[in-house]
Amino acid sequence: MVTQITSGCIFGVECRMVRVEIDVSNGLPMFEMVGRLSGEVKEAAKRVRVALKNEDITIPPQRITVNLAPADVPKEGTGFDLPIALGLMEALGLIPQSGCTDTFVAGELALDGKVSRINGVLPMVIEARKMGMKRCIIPYDNMNEANVVDGISIIGVKTLGEVMKMLQDPNGIERYSNCEKRDSRSSPGKESDAEGYGDFSEIRGQDTLKRAMTIAAAGFHNLLMIGPPGAGKTMAVKRLPGILPPMSREECLEVSRIYSAAGLLDNDHPLVDKRPFIAPHHTASFISLAGGGRNLTPGLISKADKGVLFLDEAVHFSSQALEVLRQPLEDKKIRIDRAAGSMDFPADFMLVAAINPCPCGNFPDPNLCRCTEDQVKKYLSRFSGPLLDRIDICVEMSRLKVSEIVGSDGGDAVEACNTSAQYTSEKMREVVMRARAVQEERFGKTGIDFNAQMKPTDLDRYISLGEKERKFMEKAYEKMHLSIRSYHKILRVARTIADIDGDEEVRAKHLQEALCYRSIEERYWKR
Known part of the structure; x- marks a missing residue:
């Protein structure tokens, strides 16, 4: 039988x-x-x-x-x-x-x-x-x-x-x-709690970075920071999860499914209701990032799904590890082919990378930088052009002025931190949540959650440029030799900036700010 x-x-x-x-x-x-x-x-x-x-x-x-x-x-x-x-x-x-x-x-x-x-x-x-x-x-x-x-x-x-x-x-x-279930359902929808992440007000100066991080969090845009050691790159990224919008129920289930398969779920909190923050060491192999192995287990890229993948000192990662990011940054998934079979792993993450401008970290300051032109080019070339093309926002950081550290008149150093009172984690999170609400209303049930997820076919539907804006982008496209991908990314970032400003239409000032976040390529990679 x-x-x-x-x-x-x-x-x-x-x-x-x-x-x-x-x-x-x-x-x-x-x-x-x-x-x-x-x-x-x-x-x-x-x-x-x-x-x-x-x-x-x-x-x-x-x-x-x-x-x-x-x-x-x-x-x-x-x-x-x-x-x-x-x-x-x-x-x-x-x-x-x-x-x-x-x-x-x-x-x-x-x-x-x-x-x-x-x-x-x-x-x-x-x-x-x-x-x-x-x-x-x-x-x-x-x-x-x-x-x-x-x-x-x-x-x-x-x-x-x-x-x-x-x-x-x-x-x-x-x-x-019919036995009573053990309550395991967390409540997605609560705003991220900044407690435990630190506050952006603790970072001295760097208002441009804080603005860029607000935009990145609001639209789920990829972000690259370049600046000297000690400028606050890592410190800022560690505070980023505190301003990210909460995950939906569907997002929580998707992330929890990945962590369950990897054996990483907490039995007391089985529903992952906070966006993952994954920060691998620069010695991480491409297999640990992509996943695979005999059992086809998810890698760090998939574990960062719906969250942040932070690459500190990104140019020190192996070229193989960096290039494995190209497909998931474009397709929001990564395909693993092994003898045991093939599998598409979810990989819808926000990439945040931090790099120094040169081996010594002081370029372009002629008084401090000891690197030759060739050394600088070779160093930056580790972060390849195709990967750079997939970054939405690039922001340059500079050394802090002494007045930003001790105060302009020798006053309270804490006062010197807050060069702009709007850049506290609480206020930045409020801005992000308002922009998130606008995107939810715009996209509805189309399957798009953030502006960064818009496909080229969606741009014409959700972004209508006026005559002035079209001419501005035509001029920028020709002058900066933009790729089609870069052009589309500028439109997505501009759409997020308009949402933050409360504008229904993308205007020239929004495009101009979005374009400024691409100019770093001209100064460092296209010299």
Whole structure:
């Protein structure tokens, strides 16, 4: 007699449904498993056998065959232990065959019969709901994570014996399904809390950078900072998450799905409701950024989805690591091709990069810079032209004046920080939220969340230039030798600046400011 249990395994950040088939027949006593299995899946036979024994369930001396279908899909992970055990109990007549109908089952078994936590439960439950399953039987320790998903019943179990008793009871599933859920739903929609990130008012001077960061946060634009060491580049970026708009429910689920597949979800806070902030070291390899490996796990690029990827000292990253960013910056996803298969990982992040202008960091100050012209060009060439073309906003930072550090008349140094009172994290966040509200109203349910996500075909629809503005952009296009991509990015940034200013139309002053954020290329890369 063949029994079937529905389960699944994680492939990248998605769940692939797997049908667990168990047959118990006469023949030489053996426990055979087939279906393109990894080592940990093959070991399930031993774990299941011992777990059943310790639950006082005797396996008869018969031939047991377990098939995980479809056979051409690689099976990995330890989540097949529980469905194999339940299928075997069905085949032995210990539980009714109808007990697991329309039910998704996943969980690892300890040798004493306890059901242990597994990775990737969130994408499993999402896929189970999509496939029409009515309920999921999962480890109790994964309940918080699974309860994030609406529209499907979640049953958390602690031991194999508990599952068996539940399925033997005609009303057991209904009783367990109606148990009060452990509340795991955070409340997306709250504004980012600046506490813990520091305040922009603590940064002395650099109002141009603060303005640029406000625009970048409002429109989710990529940002490049160039300036001498100690100018405040890293300090400013660490405060950026405090002014970012909150994630929507859909964004929270997408990011949480990635972190669940990677085994990074916090059991007490299973819904990631704050935008990720990923800051890899410059020695990070391109594989750690892109993801992949034998199990096709998400990389740092995907873990920064809907958040910020910060590359400090970007030119010190390997060229291979930097160039791997080109596709995701354009497509908002990254495709990984390996022997195990191909997978598209989400990669919709805001890139923020910080670099020095030369090896010594003091260019173009002739009194301090000791670098030759060739050294400067070679240093900056590590940040390639195609990658620079994908940056929306470039901002140059300079050394602070002594008056910005100690005050113009030797007064309070804290007063010197606030060269402009509008650039506190609270006020910057208010500006960002107003611009975000304008974008939400404009785009509605088109699938576009921020101005930076507009495709070239969307620009004509959402940005109408007047005669004066068209002539301005024509002149800028010819004089600055802009690429089509750069031209479109200027329009997107100008649209965000107009939203911040409360203008429905993009005007020449908005285009002029957006264009200023591209002029850094002329001074450093096109000299």
